[in-house]
Amino acid sequence: xxxxxxxxxxxxxxxxxxxxxxxxxxxxxxxxxxxxxxxxxxxxxxxxxxxxxxxxxxxxxxxxxxxxxxxxxxxxxxxxxxxxxxxxxxxxxxxxxxxxxxxxxxxxxxxxxxxxxxxxxxxxxxxxxxxxxxxxxxxxxxxxxxxxxxxxxxxxxxxxxxxxxxxxxxxxxxxxxxxxxxxxxxxxxxxxxxxxxxxxxxxxxxxxxxxxxxxxxxxxxxxxxxxxxxxxxxxxxxxxxxxxxxxxxxxxxxxxxxxxxxxxxxxxxxxxxxxxxxxxxxxxxxxxxxxxxxxxxxxxxxxxxxxxxxxxxxxxxxxxxxxxxxxxxxxxxxxxxxxxxxxxxxxxxxxxxxxxxxxxxxxxxxxxxxxxxxxxxxxxxxxxxxxxxxxxxxxxxxxxxxxxxxxxxxxxxxxxxxxxxxxxxxxxxxxxxxxxxxxxxxxxxxxxxxxxxxxxxxxxxxxxxxxxxxxxxxxxxxxxxxxxxxxxxxxxxxxxxxxxxxxxxxxxxxxxxxxxxxxxxxxxxxxxxxxxxx
Numbered sequence: 001x002x003x004x005x006x007x008x009x010x011x012x013x014x015x016x017x018x019x020x021x022x023x024x025x026x027x028x029x030x031x032x033x034x035x036x037x038x039x040x041x042x043x044x045x046x047x048x049x050x051x052x053x054x055x056x057x058x059x060x061x062x063x064x065x066x067x068x069x070x071x072x073x074x075x076x077x078x079x080x081x082x083x084x085x086x087x088x089x090x091x092x093x094x095x096x097x098x099x100x101x102x103x104x105x106x107x108x109x110x111x112x113x114x115x116x117x118x119x120x121x122x123x124x125x126x127x128x129x130x131x132x133x134x135x136x137x138x139x140x141x142x143x144x145x146x147x148x149x150x151x152x153x154x155x156x157x158x159x160x161x162x163x164x165x166x167x168x169x170x171x172x173x174x175x176x177x178x179x180x181x182x183x184x185x186x187x188x189x190x191x192x193x194x195x196x197x198x199x200x201x202x203x204x205x206x207x208x209x210x211x212x213x214x215x216x217x218x219x220x221x222x223x224x225x226x227x228x229x230x231x232x233x234x235x236x237x238x239x240x241x242x243x244x245x246x247x248x249x250x251x252x253x254x255x256x257x258x259x260x261x262x263x264x265x266x267x268x269x270x271x272x273x274x275x276x277x278x279x280x281x282x283x284x285x286x287x288x289x290x291x292x293x294x295x296x297x298x299x300x301x302x303x304x305x306x307x308x309x310x311x312x313x314x315x316x317x318x319x320x321x322x323x324x325x326x327x328x329x330x331x332x333x334x335x336x337x338x339x340x341x342x343x344x345x346x347x348x349x350x351x352x353x354x355x356x357x358x359x360x361x362x363x364x365x366x367x368x369x370x371x372x373x374x375x376x377x378x379x380x381x382x383x384x385x386x387x388x389x390x391x392x393x394x395x396x397x398x399x400x401x402x403x404x405x406x407x408x409x410x411x412x413x414x415x416x417x418x419x420x421x422x423x424x425x426x427x428x429x430x431x432x433x434x435x436x437x438x439x440x441x442x443x444x445x446x447x448x449x450x451x452x453x454x455x456x457x458x459x460x461x462x463x464x465x466x467x468x469x470x471x472x473x474x475x476x477x478x479x480x481x482x483x484x485x486x487x488x489x490x491x492x493x494x495x496x497x498x499x500x501x502x503x504x505x506x507x508x509x510x511x512x513x514x515x516x517x518x519x520x521x522x523x524x525x526x527x528x529x530x531x532x533x534x
Contacts, residue, residue, distance in 0.1 A: 009160050013204075016156030021200045023149025024102075030143030031064050043073065043091065047083055050309040053090025054097070054302055061098025067198075067230065070095040073340070074248060085247060086313040092252050093302045096227070096259065100298055102199040103291035106206055110154040119148035157207040176217040181264065184218055188225020193232050201226040202294070206287045216282055217267065219290050224263045227298075231256045247316050254316070259301040266297050331389045342393045343405050347528050349386045350412055353379065354521055357420055358454050361514070364430055365447050376424050383420060387413055405531035412524035419517040422510060433507035438486075442479050445472055446511055453518060462526040469519035476512045483508050 043056040061070045074083075074091040122144050129141020173187075174180035191201045202223060209219045231253040270293050274281050282289045305312065331349055336342050356379055359371035390413060395403045433439050449472050456465045487504055490496040496504070 013157055013160035013207075016153045016158075016160055016207075017195070017200060017204055018153070019149055019156055020153025020203050021195065023146045023151075023153055024199055025146070026149060027143050027146025028064060030139050030141075030146055033139035033142065043070075047087050047091060050086060050090030050093070050306055053083075053087050054094035054306060057091035057094025058097040059094075060091075061095045062101045067095040067099040070098065071248070071252060085317070086309055088248055089251055089255075089309050089313055090306065092248065093255065093305060096256070096298045097295070097302060099198065099227075099230075100291065100295040103202045103206070103294050105150075106154060106203045107287040107291045110151060110158075110203070110206070119151045123148035123152070154203060154207065157204060158210065173214060173218055176215070181217075181221040181267065184221035185225035185228065185260070185264070188222040188227075189229040189232070190225075191222070192226045192229025198226040198230045201229070206290060209286055209290065216286050216289065217271070219286075220267050220270075220293055221264075223290060223294050224260050224297075227263070227294075228256050228260045243320065247320050250320060251312070251316050255301075255305065255312075258305070259298065262301055262304070263293075263297040266300075267293075270296065331386065336389075336392055339393055339395060339402050339406075342389070343402060343409065343528075344532050346386060346390050346393070346409055347525070347532060349382075349389075350409065350416060350528075351525060353383055353386065354412075354416055354419075354525070355454055357416070357423060358450055358518075360423060361430070362447070362450050362454065365434070365443075365450065376420075380420060380424070383413070383417060387417065402531070405528055408524045408528040408531060412521055412528060415517045415520045415524070419514060419521065422514050422517070429503075429507045429510035432503050433511060436504060436507060438483065439479075439508065439511070442476055443511065445475070446515060449515070449518065453522060456522075462522070462529070466519070466522050466526060469515070469522050473512070473515045473519050476508075476515050480508045480512050 043060045046056045047053040057070050057074070060073070061067045064070065071092060074088040074095075126141040126143070126145025126148065130138050130145065133141060174183040188201065188205075191204070192198050195201055205214065205219050205222045205226070208214045209216065214222070271282070274289060274292075331345055356374055360374040360379075363371045363373050390406075390409055393406055395406050433443055449469055452465055452468065456462060484505060487496065487501045491498060491501040
């Protein structure tokens with residue numbers, strides 16, 4: 001005969017877990033709307049090394065309550081060439097520390113205080129603000145409502161586990177042995193794969209521990225598995241992704257497995273240390289002891305791996321080698337799910353395509369150049385792919401910081417397409433300009449500007465470059481007007497024939513048009529980089 005009371009207990013537990021998940025999702029979205037871009041920019045500003053990156057990643061994950069948001073931001077920054085792969089590793093390592101904050105929140109407030117009734121008015125207030133307020137106030141209301149739902153979910157789960165005595169007991173789970181702990185880790189991985197959030201699994205584990213459904217050792221093993229389970233989503237997201245996303249995603253997977261091995265070996269020493277310091281601590285504060293373990297092994301793992309970040313980065317680069325065919329364009333449809341990531345990846349592609357065209361122009365200007373002539377058709381194909389990808393990025397809110405970012409990229413690639421056309425259809429005009437004595441000085445300035453633009457990717461002195469580019473376009477325009485008058489006079493006196501005069505005029509027009517496109521591309525790329533967070 002079906003025991004409906006047991007079914008009701010299980011349904012209540014799952015319902016509480018669902019409320020917790022919804023609350024976590026709502027709170028995270030509210031926090032991201034409220035301060036997501038500000039935190040991303042701050043994280044980027046302070047990420048100067050793997051060490052500072054780890055601190056930034058930990059703080060951002062703690063404040064946003066989303067390690068995935070931190071990881072996505074790191075991938076985007078690497079994809080845009082704003083930070084190095086090694087620096088991004090620090091952010092990813094730090095995100096693991098930040099993700100332990102939810103456990104502390106649940107253990108301290110969820111079990112030590114009965115907040116269910118207290119938070120209900122805040123849920124109502126948050127809903128009202130979300131419905132009727134605007135912008136930041138509405139986002140704050142969303143955050144408040146989500147925060148309240150988290151504790152309603154915890155309270156619901158607590159009520160459910162009080163009836164778990166005859167349904168789940170520690171004896172029904174794998175015992176506290178080497179093999180038993182491995183099985184529990186596997187169960188933890190499975191729970192996180194289902195819930196898609198390690199925080200939810202940790203909250204449920206703490207609740208089961210509180211109700212006596214699992215013992216302390218079993219809870220520790222489950223927690224380790226849930227940390228590993230978060231990497232499954234990261235691994236799935238790298239399928240078909242670009243090289244930077246693959247390396248970042250698999251770095252997360254490999255690091256978490258290394259951290260899990262350490263945590264597995266750390267269980268027994270940790271229990272011994274706690275018993276030595278305060279024998280009754282685990283018995284009296286089991287939930288707190290679990291989150292202490294969770295934070296401890298994550299902090300220790302990060303401190304152990306940070307000195308070897310470059311070695312770890314080189315290992316990942318050797319493991320996932322770059323395909324030469326993807327050296328310029330590294331776009332993937334998966335990025336479109338996260339506009340910021342898609343925009344950063346597009347920016348990186350535009351910069352690479354831009355530098356490729358500039359090196360081609362430099363080669364034409366100087367046959368002894370260290371750069372090479374580009375394949376015009378191949379670059380056109382890559383430009384078209386980037387343009388089509390950019391067309392698929394849609395920002396609904398014009399007041400969003402990403403709106404300006406998108407518009408800047410649209411302007412940049414439009415000028416880049418026209419710059420490519422100048423190289424494709426009018427290359428003979430620059431060859432003509434090189435043979436005209438009157439254009440020697442301005443052509444040298446033009447050449448210097450090309451080289452400066454190529455090198456600015458390393459020096460990052462964009463403001464000075466844009467100023468020089470703008471001044472050059474004005475100088476060329478003044479010369480063009482006077483040069484046009486001089487050519488007309490020479491044709492009139494018979495010093496030049498009409499075809500020769502026309503070629504000379506087309507040469508100065510070519511320099512003028514190209515200089516304008518370069519100035520505008522520099523301007524919009526710089527604006528886009530600022531929008532991306534650098």
